[in-house]
Amino acid sequence: MLDNSLQELRVLDFPTALQTVQGLESRGDFQYKGIHKMFSLTAEMADKYLANKILPTADQLAKDVGLEKQKVDLFIKELCTKYTPPIFRMISTVEFDLTAQDSSGTISSFLKSKVVFCRPSHLDSGSAHRYVNYSNEISVNAIKKWITNHRKPPSIEKLREVLFAKIEANRLSDTYASSEIEKLFSNPFDETKEMKEVTIAINLRPVLKDLVEGKQLYVFKNENAIKARGRTVFFYNNKDEIFNRMRIYAEFLETRIIPDLQNIGVIGSLSKEEKEDFANLGNLALPYLNESYGDQKTIVQELLILSDFYKSYLEEKEKKEKKEKITEIISILENTGKIVDVSQIKIKGEPIDRDLISAISSNENILFTEYADKGRDYFEYLLHKNCVPQAVAMAKKTYNSSKNDTEIRILSRMNVMDILDTEQKKEFEDLESTSFFNYLPFFTKIWRSIFGLFKVSKQEKEQIKARQEILQRQRIASGKIKKLEREKAKIVASRMKEESFEENPDESENIVENSTNTENDLPMNADEEKQVKELLQKIIDLLDDAWNAGEYPDRTYLLQKLGSSMTEDAFVMFLKKHSQKEIYSYQIRSKANPDKYPWPILISRHYLKRFGRKLLDKAKKESDEQRNSLMPNQEKFDLSSSLEEFLERILPKL
Numbered sequence: 001m002l003d004n005s006l007q008e009l010r011v012l013d014f015p016t017a018l019q020t021v022q023g024l025e026s027r028g029d030f031q032y033k034g035i036h037k038m039f040s041l042t043a044e045m046a047d048k049y050l051a052n053k054i055l056p057t058a059d060q061l062a063k064d065v066g067l068e069k070q071k072v073d074l075f076i077k078e079l080c081t082k083y084t085p086p087i088f089r090m091i092s093t094v095e096f097d098l099t100a101q102d103s104s105g106t107i108s109s110f111l112k113s114k115v116v117f118c119r120p121s122h123l124d125s126g127s128a129h130r131y132v133n134y135s136n137e138i139s140v141n142a143i144k145k146w147i148t149n150h151r152k153p154p155s156i157e158k159l160r161e162v163l164f165a166k167i168e169a170n171r172l173s174d175t176y177a178s179s180e181i182e183k184l185f186s187n188p189f190d191e192t193k194e195m196k197e198v199t200i201a202i203n204l205r206p207v208l209k210d211l212v213e214g215k216q217l218y219v220f221k222n223e224n225a226i227k228a229r230g231r232t233v234f235f236y237n238n239k240d241e242i243f244n245r246m247r248i249y250a251e252f253l254e255t256r257i258i259p260d261l262q263n264i265g266v267i268g269s270l271s272k273e274e275k276e277d278f279a280n281l282g283n284l285a286l287p288y289l290n291e292s293y294g295d296q297k298t299i300v301q302e303l304l305i306l307s308d309f310y311k312s313y314l315e316e317k318e319k320k321e322k323k324e325k326i327t328e329i330i331s332i333l334e335n336t337g338k339i340v341d342v343s344q345i346k347i348k349g350e351p352i353d354r355d356l357i358s359a360i361s362s363n364e365n366i367l368f369t370e371y372a373d374k375g376r377d378y379f380e381y382l383l384h385k386n387c388v389p390q391a392v393a394m395a396k397k398t399y400n401s402s403k404n405d406t407e408i409r410i411l412s413r414m415n416v417m418d419i420l421d422t423e424q425k426k427e428f429e430d431l432e433s434t435s436f437f438n439y440l441p442f443f444t445k446i447w448r449s450i451f452g453l454f455k456v457s458k459q460e461k462e463q464i465k466a467r468q469e470i471l472q473r474q475r476i477a478s479g480k481i482k483k484l485e486r487e488k489a490k491i492v493a494s495r496m497k498e499e500s501f502e503e504n505p506d507e508s509e510n511i512v513e514n515s516t517n518t519e520n521d522l523p524m525n526a527d528e529e530k531q532v533k534e535l536l537q538k539i540i541d542l543l544d545d546a547w548n549a550g551e552y553p554d555r556t557y558l559l560q561k562l563g564s565s566m567t568e569d570a571f572v573m574f575l576k577k578h579s580q581k582e583i584y585s586y587q588i589r590s591k592a593n594p595d596k597y598p599w600p601i602l603i604s605r606h607y608l609k610r611f612g613r614k615l616l617d618k619a620k621k622e623s624d625e626q627r628n629s630l631m632p633n634q635e636k637f638d639l640s641s642s643l644e645e646f647l648e649r650i651l652p653k654l
Contacts, residue, residue: 002136002206004129008198010085011119013126014043017087024078035075038065042088043119046131053134055091055116076117076189088117089128092185092203093135096142105152111142113184132202139203140210143181147216153241156628160248167252172295173227177217178208178234208234218242220309222301226291230298239313246310247628249303250278253285257296261288279307325352326359330366334384338391339410342380367414370476373406378479381410388419396431405435409468430455436464532578538562539575540582540604547607547615552588552639554599581605586646590638601643605654612651619644 002009012020021039024032038061045056056064062072079088093114102109118131154162166172173179185204190196211217218237225231235242254275261267266288274280282304289297325347333340345352352360360382361368367383383391388411395407408431417425433455440448440456456464542561546553559571575583585600608615622640626632 002129002133002202004127006127006129006202007085008201009089009127009129009132011089011126011128012083012085012087014120014122017119020083020087021079032075032078034065034067034071035078038067038072038075039079039087039119041065042117043121046118046121046124049118049131055118055131055135057114057116061117077191080117080189081191081195085126088119089131090187090189090199091116091118091128091132091135092187092199094139094142094184094207096145100150102150105150107146107151107180107184110146110150111184113186115187115189133206136203136206136210139184139207140214143184143207143211144214144216147211147236151236153236153238156244156248159241159244160251163245163248164252167295167299170294172298173229176229176234177236178232179229181208181211181234220305222298222305224301225298226294227298230295233302242306243310246278246303246306249299249306250281252296253281253300253303257285257289257293257300261285278303278310282307322356322359325356326363329356329360330363330384333360333366333382334386336384337387338383338394339407340382342382345382367416367419369410369413371406371410371413372472372475372479374475376475376478376482378476378483381414383411383414383416385419388416389424392416392420392424392428392431396427399431399435403438405438408432408435409472412465413469413472432465433458433461436461439464439468535574536578536582539579540606543583543602543604544607547603547611552597552601553603554597554601556599558602584608584650586642586650588638588642590635596635597638608647608650609654612647612654616644616647616651619647 011017018039021036025034025036041061041064042056045054049055058069058072058076061067061076062069065072067075076088076090080086080090093116094111095114097110097112100110116135118128120126120128120131124130163172163175166175182200182204185199185207187196187199190199208217208219212219212234215237218235220233222231222233235245258267258270258281262269267284270281270284274284282300286297286300286304289300291297328347329345329352332345342357343351357380360366361380365385367385367388369381371379371381373379391407391411395411398407399405411428412432417428420428436456437448440460539558539562542558543553546557551557555568555572555575559568562571582605583602584605585602587600588597590596619640623637623644626634626637626640
């Protein structure tokens with residue numbers, strides 16, 4: 001809301017304004033005949049403004065006063081521009097066109113500009129404050145409605161086309177949301193720079209401010225921008241659209257700016273990782289960009305600022321996802337109605353992270369405990385407090401049927417006694433006392449069994465419980481060590497496997513390179529050699545057909561197609577021994593599902609020679625599409641990037 005004392009809202013006081021208008025009306029040249037009537041009509045509408053919220057346009061004034069439009073325009077110029085402060089105040093307003101039906105969602109299709117005039121009354125103390133504020137409110141609501149319901153963000157391809165053209169033309173500011181909205185407040189009566197600045201001050205800036213506060217626009221400062229219009233930047237608050245813009249900025253930087261800097265020798269060659277880090281790329285280039293680079297320098301500055309925004313967004317998104325997962329898991333625990341082993345909890349088929357376990361176990365509605373069995377295997381258990389009575393009943397049922405007291409011990413370590421009511425406490429104490437009978441000395445148990453005394457005394461219970469707790473802590477400590485050692489062993493094995501592949505990347509290129517042939521292999525006769533050649537050709541034909549059909553054939557695929565009685569081991573040995581340079585293989589490295597492609601993919605030398613380059617171009621295109629996609633398909637990326645890596649390595653050798 002604008003300040004009532006703002007100078008741009010002031011108008012000439014009413015008595016002076018009336019005398020001025022009357023003087024113009026009474027001039028002998030009759031040039032201003034009718035101006036008093038227009039003044040009075042506008043003032044009358046201002047008096048009724050509280051009731052109907054209507055101010056006149058130039059066309060409406062011409063109609064109601066009975067004057068030609070040219071004459072009214074002359075009067076408006078006189079009343080709005082010739083005096084300081086003016087007699088009338090012009091207000092630029094944006095309205096939503098209710099009749100608009102445009103599937104493209106452009107701003108001009110749904111929003112219409114209008115200029116209205118007001119002559120504040122005696123009650124307004126010489127200020128157009130309330131008229132301008134309400135008109136701005138109408139404008140904000142109209143723009144909000146368009147952004148929320150009708151605006152269609154550009155595709156990344158269209159945005160790239162526009163941004164590249166504007167950057168090269170040094171007109172980046174044309175792509176800002178503020179520039180698009182500013183056109184709506186273009187007032188045809190603003191004939192001077194000073195008048196345009198008034199419209200910006202009382203209409204455009206307050207509207208942009210309200211849209212930012214309403215989260216329709218995202219704004220940031222670029223204090224070092226070369227142009228004044230680039231120092232406060234407004235984007236539509238669509239995160240996908242903003243991140244697409246970041247990617248396009250980075251693409252321009254990588255493909256247009258960095259090569260120029262490399263040509264003059266100020267930047268060396270960059271690794272793939274360096275190119276993928278937007279902030280690093282920007283920081284590398286910015287020191288060498290002077291004002292002559294214009295908007296090319298501006299996009300680097302904005303990219304660095306937006307990188308911080310992107311990081312903040314990712315952190316916020318991670319927190320939100322974590323909170324949603326915690327809520328989901330707590331809901332699962334409540335609906336399960338029993339003790340739950342942490343290792344059995346999965347979200348979308350994946351085990352939960354360590355930090356999630358900590359957050360859940362510290363939740364006020366959750367009971368948590370560690371436990372280790374006699375074999376010192378370590379476990380963690382969770383139980384929702386609302387499920388304690390059900391869990392106690394289940395533990396009792398399990399103990400009565402199998403004499404397994406594990407659930408009782410776990411519940412005891414969770415201090416469920418604090419949750420149970422008086423009757424339930426007594427039931428659990430009896431259950432504990434009964435279960436501790438098995439921990440008595442052997443002859444004591446025999447003696448008491450004769451007399452049917454299957455419960456321990458309170459004193460015995462406390463002693464047994466204390467001893468078992470000491471043993472349990474020892475088991476937990478030992479179990480944690482064992483678990484940690486297993487996890488370390490897995491990590492080491494995984495790293496060794498990765499290092500082995502990095503050191504010997506070519507070992508999977510050709511099956512023959514891993515051949516188990518020895519000098520002692522017996523030579524084949526003519527018939528055997530013919531059979532081998534026929535089978536090998538059949539395998540090559542099957543592989544070529546599979547690749548033509550878009551398949552990724554492996555050993556399993558070939559065995560199914562051959563339908564022979566040959567075992568898998570024998571088949572692999574055949575390939576190793578006889579495929580020589582005719583069949584190549586590579587491994588698909590899948591992060592999303594490492595177990596999905598256990599066997600190398602096979603391809604014939606014949607097929608590589610004919611279609612290798614075409615396959616490489618297709619693989620590059622698909623992997624690039626997934627890298628740039630807002631919602632990439634991990635499996636497609638794994639397939640295309642693995643094939644691309646293999647082909648780039650093997651094709652030069654053919």
